[in-house]
Amino acid sequence: MRTGAKIATGVIGAAIVGAAGLGAYNLVDAVAEGTSGAHSEAAPVRTGPLTPEETEKAASDFLAAWAAGNTQKAGGLTDNAEAATAALTGYREDAHVEKVAFKQGTADGAKVPFSVTAEVSYAKQRSTWTYASSLTVVRGRSSGRPLVGWQAGVVHPRLAAGQTLKTDTTGTPKVTVVDREGKELTAADHPSLAFVLPELAKRFGEKAGGERGVEVRAVGGAVAPGAAAEPLHVVSQGKPGTLRTTLSAAVQRAAEAAVSRHDDASVVAVKPSTGEILAVANAKKTEFNAALSGQTAPGSTMKVVTSALLLEQGKASPGKPLPCPKNATYGMTFHNVEQSENPRATFAQDFAASCNTAFISLAGQLADDALAAEARDVFGLGLDWKAGIPTFDGRVPTDGGAGKAAAMIGQGRVQMSPLAMASVAATVRNGSFRQPYLVDPALDGRTLARAPRALSPAAARDLRSMMRLTATSGTGAKAMSGLGGDIGAKTGSAEVDNQTAPNGWFTAYRDDVAAAAVVPRGGHGGDSAGPVVAAVLRAG
Template structure:
């Protein structure tokens, strides 16, 4: 989003000012040392005072916080920045706070410190083109000790200025580039952040992309202009674990209302409420719900509600839920089939790695459906030597649409199944290695099994902006689709998903997953399932077994169809 209001001070100007301050302080410090040195020499001593170490004392914390907040409130950005451990970044942010956010006055009141952390309350007056507004919020700062000098300083973070700021983000006040929208669900019911807090980022993204198409007019606002956005028409894609994913610009204060345009979405407000309540039962969780026959996104939720949009943009190893795609590949290659014998030993070694099953179980003289229903890892690893390195990648892309560019209408990470060799290739068959998914992509996998073909998920009809939806190159074969449905039904009725799916009837199927993460005590819990006209998936980071962590969330969502 382009800047609004007066241009901020250039980095060159900030560097000059910061350098001038450094020179002045440096000269003063040298003079003081010279006098002291003369005195010390006369007494036979010539040693500088020792540099302080250890955490800042309570007295230092209160003093530096007071001086910093006083300088900020007075508009002395450079003086305040000199009291931090990153003068340049602090000076840029605090100068922009006045010039680009158009804060005319600011009052900062410190609270009671907790250790080296000092909370404070901000009351700012924004003034832009004759329009004024009072803006209040809470923030905090941390006091650190600089190793070289031993001075107590404010540890600079963007969150000092505002708790929702990330590195490179800026605060701006002006005419909003995106007119406001009135987002409505598939039945015309209004969708608001107040009613559905888990839709916060989704609603911001919808406004940013469809504000003009919806026909609204812009107002005057204070907003966070995000720095981490690649402004392609379709939105940027998440990278790695989602840290580099796009975050929408966020309105913080409205000075004058614009006129909103109405935007119809595919969401169902009642199902959205159910999904938010289900996800909210866990401190960390995310879920997505689709219509298997169309790909329409019916609901999505994250916990915490104000956190990252994990449901659409998360990037995690999917664990054994990946075995749905791996099974399709093995069936298509005539390497496995429902009702046929299939090995499930305790251990299998491939590519120098030794793989095992949960609790080192084995199934003697078992069948493929038994291995799938009990989530036997070795049953899949044992087939790796019979597959080409790119077979799983092709199956995921050509049949399930994973790896294509999805045009959902909001930023999304659309899954990754990279070509791998050796042990990582085998690990990919059980959802580890380089495979990455999120609840949206795994709900789509279940949808593909339920309907027999991939339908790209979307939250706004493509007719609104004439975008093209991604299409797979081939549907599931009739025989493969039938076998996958049988495998997932068995898992839902008598396998690892049975406890969570108990009491549900109709056309149903499920798959559990647990994905190990280095340095994490418990694995991430996964669950993907469908029932009649709904398909859903959820992840509970650090939740342990998918059947007992993510399973109840998905089952609660599917049960709501009654």
């Protein structure tokens, strides 16, 4: 017995040495044969074409191990165990295939077709996925065993080298965006919203009740540009949500039509009592939304804010005389854009005629930071508005000397968007600032900006009377003609370096609708931007 044991051990050792490089299959054969006698030798490596029986069995064993979830065993039945095991493990874990079954077809030489029935489970979504694939059986180069020739296409025929399957949610839920009355808003009907609607869907899709779809896709590998288009399988189409905005389809249509009469123009309408944005339109249909995010000098429309400051500080009052000379100097010489010179003018008449020099004459009576404080604390400008999509909420920097004087008439370093100037008019009409927004903050828990204080009642009353004077007999009268109700307006012409004509601005309100527009290089604001705003106010 001891002698036999020693002989057997010696044979195993010889077999291990002799089988080096022949593969595990031959090693096992050698060990098995070595136990039968001291004169056994390692089995010869099988060569030659595969028999039909070898092909059928190799395919059957591989598919059975894969179906049983034994990825290590299945991988070992291929000619690249490491890659196959990783891919089959990923099939279960990354593609989320909970269960898989196969139906093996009739071999065509070494190629064996098979059909796949996979049960995909991702979160709450489940789906049965059926498709056809195939494998090719090869003879192992060192072992001679029938093995599955491994390639990514065994898992799915559309997988390229280096690719794997991944089941995941789609980018964003589908969302139907509607206006304040529940009417669907589309880019086809409202071209200015072409980039706004996708942004809203991206930000609020899930909060609006939408559910993302679930898809199986090919990932990784060297994929040609644009090749990763269609999913291999759709587990769930997702559920569309409905996102209600503050927009008004009727006002939006009017805004689109109004800006379309210019090569470049932008307009925004808001509801003074709430801050709800009613319309956003741009003549240029680009991804940059100038109506909401533009940053340009507002010209004399800024005199609404400046007048609020002068009224609240007692530096001026509507009926108080304030001459309008041809030129005024404060750090530099300023002139009038309008034909507004009037040595007997009152402050209200200066406002209605848009006299620059009258305002400049009061610059020395104001602290350098006074205008910036008024803009922030009363009109909410620069308070980081959270409207639902990105906006520019104005900038009025503290300045001294000529810079302070220029800021008083909306020049220098003052920057505004049409949205910001529509809000300025809305604040006058309402008496206090209401942050503009496009989507109800209750949907996502946003905190709207709040101005520290309201406009003083006396200043609000005086400003409304001055804006009404502008709308009925001042520089805004032509544009506002025919509009009834509680109306008020302010024109602006902002001079820009190296520009032959100034930008035309206009901000106004009618009852509970306020709007502002800018027409770059439009010249006089009453003639260019005024009709745009008036058209929007009529629709509101």
